Amino acid sequence: MTARSRYDELHDRYHTILTTKAGTRYERLAALVFKILEDRNIVIHDLKLVGDSSVAHQIDVSIEVSGKRRRVIVECKDFDLSGESVGLDIVRNFRSVIEDTDADEGIVLTCTGYTRDARKFAKAKNVKLAVLREIQDEDLEGTIQKVVMNLHIQSDKNHATTVSMSQASHDQFAAECARLGIQGGIHRHHPVFFVRGTDRTFFSREINERRASKNETDRWEVRTPANGWRVAANGSGWSSGRMGIAASFTQQIE
Numbered sequence: 001m002t003a004r005s006r007y008d009e010l011h012d013r014y015h016t017i018l019t020t021k022a023g024t025r026y027e028r029l030a031a032l033v034f035k036i037l038e039d040r041n042i043v044i045h046d047l048k049l050v051g052d053s054s055v056a057h058q059i060d061v062s063i064e065v066s067g068k069r070r071r072v073i074v075e076c077k078d079f080d081l082s083g084e085s086v087g088l089d090i091v092r093n094f095r096s097v098i099e100d101t102d103a104d105e106g107i108v109l110t111c112t113g114y115t116r117d118a119r120k121f122a123k124a125k126n127v128k129l130a131v132l133r134e135i136q137d138e139d140l141e142g143t144i145q146k147v148v149m150n151l152h153i154q155s156d157k158n159h160a161t162t163v164s165m166s167q168a169s170h171d172q173f174a175a176e177c178a179r180l181g182i183q184g185g186i187h188r189h190h191p192v193f194f195v196r197g198t199d200r201t202f203f204s205r206e207i208n209e210r211r212a213s214k215n216e217t218d219r220w221e222v223r224t225p226a227n228g229w230r231v232a233a234n235g236s237g238w239s240s241g242r243m244g245i246a247a248s249f250t251q252q253i254e
Contacts, residue, residue, distance in 0.1 A: 005080035006134065007111060026078035027060045030109050030132055034074070040066035049073070051100030059101075061109075073103045077110040086110045086129075088117040095125050 002020055011017075011025035024046075031045040042064040048056045061074035075094045077086050091108055098106035108114075108122070111133040122129050 003081055005078050005111075007078055007080055010134070023060075023076060023078045026080075026111070026132075027076045030074060030076050031061045033132060034061060034063055038066070042066070049101045051097070052102065053100050055100065057097050057101060059097075070104045071101075072105040072107065073098065073101065074107045074109055077108070077112075079110055079112045080133075083112060085113045085115045086118055087115045088121055091118045091122050091125075091127055091129070095121075095127055098127065 002022075005026070007026040007029055011029055015028075017025070017028075028045055031043050035041065035043040044062045044064075045060070047059045047062040049059050049062070050056050059073045060076040063072040063074070064070070065072065075090070075097075077090065079086065086108060091114075094106060094108055097103075105128065107128040107130055109130050109132050111131065113131065114122070114129050119129065121127075
C-alpha cells in the first residue's frame with residue numbers, strides 16, 4: 001500500500017478521488033486555498049501550457065488574476081513524508097518554466113521549507129517561495145483562538161428569531177476590539193448574526209430545532225466553526241411589537 005501524507009488524508013476527508021499519484025491531493029488543496037483567497041480569480045488545477053519552446057509544461061496550479069491580463073503559475077511539492085526541504089534544482093527548473101510560458105509570476109509551494117541555496121536563487125530570480133501546511137501551535141501564538149459571547153435570543157410567535165448581546169458582553173466585546181485596534185462595533189440592541197456568505201439563518205434553525213415548546217426557556221451552548229464565519233449586526237434594532245419567548249446561550253467559536 002502506498003504511503004499517504006497528512007495532506008492526502010486531509011483532502012479525502014472532504015472529497016475522494018481515485019488517483020494514487022503522489023502530490024495530486026496537495027495540489028488540489030493548494031488550488032482550493034488560492035481560490036478562497038481571491039474568489040474572482042480563475043484557478044485551474046493540472047493545466048498544460050505550451051511555452052515559447054513549443055514544449056508542453058504540466059502546471060500544478062494556474063491562476064488568472066481577475067480584471068488583469070496576468071497569469072500566476074504554482075509548483076507544488078508535498079514533502080510531508082520525507083520531511084525534506086525544497087532544493088535548488090526544483091526552484092531552478094521551475095524558473096525555466098516561468099520564462100518559457102511567459103508567466104507573470106511563479107510560486108513554489110511546499111509543506112516543509114527550502115534550502116539556503118534555493119532561497120538565495122529564488123530571491124535573485126524573483127521566484128516566490130511559500131509554505132502551505134497544517135496549522136501548528138506556534139502559529140497561533142498572539143492570535144485569537146476562541147471567542148465567547150453571551151447572546152440573547154428572542155423568538156416571536158411566527159418563529160422569527162433575532163439575537164442581541166447583553167450590555168456586559170457588549171462592553172467586553174468592544175474592549176477587546178479596541179485592544180486589537182478593530183474599528184466599529186455592535187450596539188447592544190442590534191440583532192447580531194454569525195453569517196457565512198449569504199447564510200444568515202443559523203440561529204433560527206438552531207433555536208427552532210432545539211426548542212421543545214413555545215414556552216421553553218433554557219440555556220444552550222452552541223459551537224460554530226470559525227472557518228468563513230463572521231459577526232454581523234443588523235441596525236434595525238428591536239421591534240416594539242415583538243412577542244414570544246426569550247432565551248440565552250453561550251456562542252463559542254473555535
